[in-house]
Amino acid sequence: MLEYTKFRLANGLRVIHHFDPQTPLAVVNILYNVGARDEDPDYTGMAHLFEHLMFSGSAHAESYDEPLQKASGENNAFTSNDITNYYVTLPAENIETALWLESDRMFQLNLNENSMKVQQSVVIEEFKQRYLNQPYGDLWALIRELAYKEHPYQWATIGKEIGHIEKVDLEVLRSFYQRFYNPSNAILVMAGNIPEFQCKALAEKWFLDIPSGEANLNNYTVEPKQTELRRLTVEREVPMDCLTLAFHGPRRTASDFYACDLLMDVLGGSPSSRLYQSLIKELEIFADIGAYTTESIDEGLLLISGRILPGKTLEEAEEAVMKIVNEVLENGIQKSEWEKVCNKKRTVLNYQELEVLNKAMNLAMFENLGDADLVNSEEAKFLATSTESLHAAAKDYLQMSNCSILYYVAKK
Amino acid sequence: MSFRNQIPNIITPKSLPQLPVKQLAFGKLSEYHFLEKEESLLRITLQFECGKIHESKLGLNEACVQLLLSGNEKMSAHSIQEKLDQFGAFIELEGGLRSSYIQVFCLKEYAEKVLDILAEVLDTLSFVEDEIRIYKNRVQENLKVKEQKTSFLAKRAFKGHIFGTNTVYGSSILSTDIESINQSDLIEHFNTKFKHSLFRIFTNTYIPEHQLKSLEKFSRETIATPFTWNGIYPEQHEIHLPKADAVQATLISGFISAGRKEETYPARSFLSTVLGGYFGSRLMKNIREEKGFTYGIHSAYTNYPDLALFQISSDVKNEVRDEALAEIRKEIKRLQTELIDNSELETVRNYMLGSLQRAFDGSLNLMDRYKTLLDLGLPMNYFQEYVDSILELNANYLQEIASIEFDAKRFYTVVAGNFDTA
Structure with a gap:
């Protein structure tokens, strides 16, 4: 049970406090309700580029990093298709430094030509390092494009192409900042060795004077229901063929998300899972294979992906995967399989409570999903599923008409 | 002037917490180290005094470690995974230079059951041919993927160049090394070097000694001699x-x-x-x-x-x-x-x-x-x-x-x- 308190400042900023006296540290986590799904289709990669620009300094702090390092702090950030999250850990006595820097960059960020140029260049190198200079680096981008035709999940957080990052100008950045970086659109978590009264006083001191702004309403074009199987074949300089199947799945807050998540674990979540056992060990078709959910806020994907051993074809690999999927569709799953994935989930959930940073991030994530309290009902929701509900989830989602298949062919 | 111009005061963290660890003897020459802290999630690390420095062939210790859960003719790798998964356990296997590790994450309530399974698996390990073949195949294929990356190529070359590719520090496992590993090498390495080399057990929370009982038969029987690098520096810079x-x-x-x-x-x-x-x-x-x-x-x-x-x-x-x-x-x-x-x-x-x-x-x-x-x-x-x-x-x-x-x-x-x- 993760205990916390929650309040809202007059300008709309939501604040969550979690007290942990066992650590000498404090965590300041700020989640902004903006991600790649909020981007203009002609300026994809903006949310992520903007995350980089948030480290350019602000009106009263010329540099973000240096004062924080002086205060013995460490920080980082990440951007997903749904959100942008910034976090700091530092000695609890120094928490004000983090609040000063975070509030100042929420209030008055330095956006200038020079920092923009440098960060464009850094992000372009990141694009190359992680997506171009990397075998299979563009695989997930291809899958998104194939599975989503209307919803902005059709592009990856890094963006569709380098050109989109290159053409960004200060005007575009300023309007993005104004629209999304404000108290109404953010969640602040203070966790660690900070008493509640101090958290309240500090939140007011540092954040109350920031103009409220408007919350992101998160209205997106709904992805129309897929009605027939989609296929794409690409050829790349890689050593092995790779097969990926993507089925449309539920949103993170849907009641059947839990059954879907466990279903994917039964299929490909561990070495004893069905796909692993049959296709790596028995039939020796794949070198590796896994099954996952994207866990996205809007309707996400249920993914099965694996690399194929030489001598085997993509067609026979697909047939073998479908055979296993069909077995689940026809006969459901065993009680022992359900128990197994539930126990593994319990281990994972307990693991996430070992460190104060994880706890702080989870509180922010669940608050953004609707209510921080959801963090405390996760285990119960997974355990409330059943072999029947997993079978039902399979029938609802693992249908060929709901599937996109990517053949990623190794150039000979 | 805004209060924002006033940079907050800071302290420099000058003292570190104590390490509240207790040590108990385990077997004849081994040790059990545990942290005195209440946790519901247990991490148990088994350190075996057997690593790359002890192998007779390049890649042998790594292969041995990665095949520790591969079972025998009667108990398949799959049934082992099933048993471990049933208790929600995650297992990581790592072969190192001087030591190798089995690391288990599970809920504390399942510790004894998981360790008993692990002990039985190690005790009856026979290196089934099929499992060896699948392992070799997979590693070779994954190596091909890594060899596409400049970062992997550069790391491997740097280590090899500076330490010498024929030294323990500098050598890297190549596809041909993996190819040459066979069942008798593995059995010999496991039985003579690995099996009785468990010398330290670490846990992040206390579990009673009787729950570790099944591991006692693997505790080390001799103490390994220390190893040092005596290489020659290369000329080309x-x-x-x-x-x-x-x-x-x-x-x-x-x-x-x-x-x-x-x-x-x-x-x-x-x-x-x-x-x-x-x-x-x-x-x-x-x-x-x-x-x-x-x-x-x-x-x-x-x-x-x-x-x-x-x-x-x-x-x-x-x-x-x-x-x-x-x-x-x-x-x-x-x-x-x-x-x-x-x-x-x-x-x-x-x-x-x-x-x-x-x-x-x-x-x-x-x-x-x-x-x-x-x-x-x-x-x-x-x-x-x-x-x-x-x-x-x-x-x-x-x-x-x-x-x-x-x-x-x-x-x-x-x-x-x-x-x-x-």
Whole structure:
């Protein structure tokens, strides 16, 4: 049970406090309700580029990093298709430094030509390092494009192409900042060795004077229901063929998300899972294979992906995967399989409570999903599923008409 | 004037928490170390005194470790995974230079059951041919994927060049090595070297000794002799690895140095942090933030009991690789010719002390720090003494150490990239 308190400042900023006296540290986590799904289709990669620009300094702090390092702090950030999250850990006595820097960059960020140029260049190198200079680096981008035709999940957080990052100008950045970086659109978590009264006083001191702004309403074009199987074949300089199947799945807050998540674990979540056992060990078709959910806020994907051993074809690999999927569709799953994935989930959930940073991030994530309290009902929701509900989830989602298949062919 | 102009006061974290670890004897010559902390999630680490230095063939220990859960004719790898999964256990297997590890994560309530399964599996392991073949196949295929990456190629070449590819520190497992491993090698390695080499058990929370009983038969029977590297330094200082289709070039530059026990280590690690050890480092500022050549550049010491390896590494735009190397040399020269100013000294000092405090937070981190002390043969008060030394460092002394440590003649450099472009 993760205990916390929650309040809202007059300008709309939501604040969550979690007290942990066992650590000498404090965590300041700020989640902004903006991600790649909020981007203009002609300026994809903006949310992520903007995350980089948030480290350019602000009106009263010329540099973000240096004062924080002086205060013995460490920080980082990440951007997903749904959100942008910034976090700091530092000695609890120094928490004000983090609040000063975070509030100042929420209030008055330095956006200038020079920092923009440098960060464009850094992000372009990141694009190359992680997506171009990397075998299979563009695989997930291809899958998104194939599975989503209307919803902005059709592009990856890094963006569709380098050109989109290159053409960004200060005007575009300023309007993005104004629209999304404000108290109404953010969640602040203070966790660690900070008493509640101090958290309240500090939140007011540092954040109350920031103009409220408007919350992101998160209205997106709904992805129309897929009605027939989609296929794409690409050829790349890689050593092995790779097969990926993507089925449309539920949103993170849907009641059947839990059954879907466990279903994917039964299929490909561990070495004893069905796909692993049959296709790596028995039939020796794949070198590796896994099954996952994207866990996205809007309707996400249920993914099965694996690399194929030489001598085997993509067609026979697909047939073998479908055979296993069909077995689940026809006969459901065993009680022992359900128990197994539930126990593994319990281990994972307990693991996430070992460190104060994880706890702080989870509180922010669940608050953004609707209510921080959801963090405390996760285990119960997974355990409330059943072999029947997993079978039902399979029938609802693992249908060929709901599937996109990517053949990623190794150039000979 | 806004209250925002008033920079908040800060403290420097000068003391580290104690490591509340208790040690008990285990078997004849082994030890059980546990953290005195209540946790519902258990991490148990089994350290076997058997590693790469003990193998008769390259890749043999790694293969042996990765096949520890592969079962026998009667108990398949699948049924083993089933049993372990039934209790929600996650198992990580790691073959190292001197030791190898089995690490288990599970709920504390299942500890005894999971360990009993593990003990039975180790006791009846027979290295089934099919499992060996599947393992070899998979590793060889994965190696092909890694060999597409300039970063992998550069790392492998750097290690091989500086230590010598025929030494334990410098050798890398190639596809042909994996091919040559067979069942009798594995059985021999496991039975004669691995099976009775369990010498330390670490847990992040106490579990009663009787729950570990089933592991006693694996406890070590002899104590291994220490191993040290006695290599010869190569003559050639820069090597190029061409990779035609690379969009970026990987640069690695560094040298072999003294380990953590040596008295200048606090100064050396401080200098490495100034240079490339944190986000605000000189190399990050210069090469990433000012020039935009790269997404990241880092420097660090990797410590072994008998030595340390210092490395600067980065993936940069292909066409600027020489310019980036020149900037790296320039930044090293600056450490030797200019005094670090007070503001930077304070930033790096406080940043390092903050990192240490974070590295002592939580039961898993505490146990990892404790294990580092044992692995490197350092005294229990080492980390606090390290903090005290960091607090005493001054600019003159650092410059003096930089001149000796970062002597240009010591550096070796590997560049992997596309040399067809200008």
